[in-house]
Amino acid sequence: MASKKWTQHDLPDLSGRTVVVTGASSGIGHVTARELCAHGARVILAVRDVEKGRTVAKAFVGSYEVRALNLADLESIRSFAAEWTGDLDVLINNAGIMMAPAFRTIDDFELHMGTNHLGPFALTNRLLPFITDRVVTVSSILHRRGMIHLDDLHFDSRPYLAMTAYQDSKLANLLFTLELQRRLTESGSAVRAVAAHPGIARTNLVAHVGGVNGFVNSLTQRLCNDAQKGALPTLFAATQDIPGGSYVGPNGIGHLRGYPIVHATSRRAMDTAMARRLWDVSAELTDTGH
Numbered sequence: 001m002a003s004k005k006w007t008q009h010d011l012p013d014l015s016g017r018t019v020v021v022t023g024a025s026s027g028i029g030h031v032t033a034r035e036l037c038a039h040g041a042r043v044i045l046a047v048r049d050v051e052k053g054r055t056v057a058k059a060f061v062g063s064y065e066v067r068a069l070n071l072a073d074l075e076s077i078r079s080f081a082a083e084w085t086g087d088l089d090v091l092i093n094n095a096g097i098m099m100a101p102a103f104r105t106i107d108d109f110e111l112h113m114g115t116n117h118l119g120p121f122a123l124t125n126r127l128l129p130f131i132t133d134r135v136v137t138v139s140s141i142l143h144r145r146g147m148i149h150l151d152d153l154h155f156d157s158r159p160y161l162a163m164t165a166y167q168d169s170k171l172a173n174l175l176f177t178l179e180l181q182r183r184l185t186e187s188g189s190a191v192r193a194v195a196a197h198p199g200i201a202r203t204n205l206v207a208h209v210g211g212v213n214g215f216v217n218s219l220t221q222r223l224c225n226d227a228q229k230g231a232l233p234t235l236f237a238a239t240q241d242i243p244g245g246s247y248v249g250p251n252g253i254g255h256l257r258g259y260p261i262v263h264a265t266s267r268r269a270m271d272t273a274m275a276r277r278l279w280d281v282s283a284e285l286t287d288t289g290h
Helices: 027-038 050-057 074-082 111-130 141-145 162-187 211-222 232-239 272-286
Strands: 018-022 042-047 064-068 088-093 131-138 192-196 247-250 260-262
Touching: 018 027, 018 111, 027 042, 027 232, 042 050, 050 064, 064 074, 074 111, 088 111, 088 232, 111 131, 111 162, 111 272, 131 162, 131 232, 141 162, 162 192, 162 272, 192 232, 232 247, 232 260
Parallel strands: 018 042, 018 088, 042 064, 088 131, 131 192, 192 247
Antiparallel strands: 247 260
16 A cells, blocks of 8 residues: 555656556646656557657657557557567556547447447457556546446447446446456466556546536546646556555545555456456457457
8 A cells, every 4th residue: 555645756767667558648648658757667658649649758758659549449459569569567558538429439339438448458458468567457436336238338228328438438447457367367477457546637538528517527626636646546556566456546535636545446346257247248349358
């Protein structure tokens, strides 16, 4: 467990380590990539908009690369993984969307489930032979309100609600982490699967949301972490000696803000039977993880 004041200044020397950070061109992903780079890691910014990634990374101090990756496109994931060579110490599945209008990915997945879960699932499994240390997947405290409908992952039958879609995908992140860790342990691998969440952080993740929801989001974010502090749980999860299966988030009331600690997930996230079933469905949909 972290001290109450663990910050980026407590990061170790990461020289010689290679880290992939998805969604590294803005928000928490940007801060995560910047801090890891500043502490010696070779950081690959895996982003949809390469030019934006390059612009952001110009201010980085250290070694970095910018590579194209669209987690809402399985072909983009295949291409990214196919070009990978050498060891990868840490994969940080950070990229995500929140409360987007009803939309389908190019592979006909509901956009939240496709981008937030199935994309990272496929990427992790394709890169897993190269990973030497750990996989960090960024979830949300809102996973506690999520439910997995294996017979209707993509809202073919249910009425579409953007928040529901987001919450479901964030629960899927944790079930994925749980099952990945189980499989790693079973195979005798020393690689760890861990998860993190930022609490409520002021980023552009919900900048597109308008109306009452937009007003509430804006007000809530002003009372909680900024992107710098919101990245601390991810940085802690990526670098500290914590057990596989750990879930790292802020230490404040309700885990909405504060400094990183290891704490408990919801009961739904610890459902091992559901985790295995979701894995099997995800493996079939993405043609990975078999």
